[in-house]
Amino acid sequence: MSSLSNLTNHFKEDALLLAEQVVENVLNKLQLTISTEEHNTAISMYMTFMSFIGDTLESGEKGVPTALIEWSKLNAEAIVVAEGNISDIIVRYPPTREVFAELVEELSSQFELSLRDSLYVFTRINEMLDISLDETVIAYERLTEKYKKDMQKEVDELSSPIVPVREGIAVLPLMGKIDSNRADYLLEKVVPKVQQLNLDYLIVDFSGISTMDELTAHHIHQIGSVLRLLGIDLITTGINPTLALTSVKGGLDMENVKAYSSVKQALETI
Secondary structure: OOHHHHHHHHHHHHHHHHHHHHHHHHHHOOOOOOOOHHHHHHHHHHHHHHHHHHHHHHHOOOOOOHHHHHHHHHHHHOOOOOHOHHHHHEEEEEEEHHHHHHHHHHHHHHOOOOOOHHHHHOOOOOHHHHHHHHHHHHHHHHHHHHHHHHHHHHHHHOOOOOOOOOOOOOEEEEEEEEEEHHHHHHHHHHHHHHHHHOOOOEEEEEEEEEEEEEHHHHHHHHHHHHHHHHHEEEEEEOOOOHHHHHHHHHOOOOOOOOEEEOHHHHHHHH
């Protein structure tokens, strides 16, 4: 069996030992202390990486194993779920690369590799580290964007509840900041729900709104137009002077929209 074959088996059979060595050396170079859970997770990750090294050296094929790419994506997902920063991963790559270079030098001597084989092993490991970093960053960015959208959807749903108060009457209390994305959500999700409730009146209460731009005011006006086409009267309450001025600046015709200072006052007039 050749020296390179022996080294390949070492990566696969002694993955735990090598992973522990790499993790400890990287932490020492970074002068970093991590929790036991993080430490165990890192060792588990590098055990898998050692197996990838063994597989790619054994196959002798160029390119990166598909499993390594999927592994990198899972690492990114773990960071997103833990609400971590991608920088925490990136800053560890230079010392990690340095540790692997030292490891290859040590193993080359131990297994008496030729200069050519040593260079081959070093090159393959660097390629795998590069691909792993690229895939992790790309997956992190994609998953972070998806995570933000999912979180925003949950916020929109929680902050836009339709509350029936009487037969044919419901209140939609709006809270926080209304932007164009949230206005689109109201148009796409809330309007159909209003129709399902067989309402005659929908009271939209703006008393909890902090800011709203002219474009968003236009979206809200569109919602009112859609509701009127559905035979539902839109009533607004709690509009402060700033919001009223925004609507006027936007050139919106609010004459057909009934407005009251409070939900209580609106209910008394219906």
